[in-house]
Amino acid sequence: MTALLAPQQGLTRDELVMLAAAYSELLAAARASVAAAELGEADPLVYVREHLAEHGQLPPAGTRPMRLLAQAAVPSTHRAGVA
Numbered sequence: 001m002t003a004l005l006a007p008q009q010g011l012t013r014d015e016l017v018m019l020a021a022a023y024s025e026l027l028a029a030a031r032a033s034v035a036a037a038e039l040g041e042a043d044p045l046v047y048v049r050e051h052l053a054e055h056g057q058l059p060p061a062g063t064r065p066m067r068l069l070a071q072a073a074v075p076s077t078h079r080a081g082v083a
Helices: 002-009 013-038 046-054 064-070
Strands: none
Touching: 013 046
């Protein structure tokens, strides 16, 4: 799959490795939060919250969840002139 993604998105191998690492870290934080919730921990979102804070991605106070979901950008696999 990475062989198909790189040319379409113009990413280098190093960029793909960095992207995969970032995804892996976020996925681990999300999974840890789900596990913490299932165990009844007092603040199961601490793992996701800390990860987002480390990357400057905490939402502004009072932001509605649906607004954040609506703002999620899906990268286009189509470029002008590329089929």
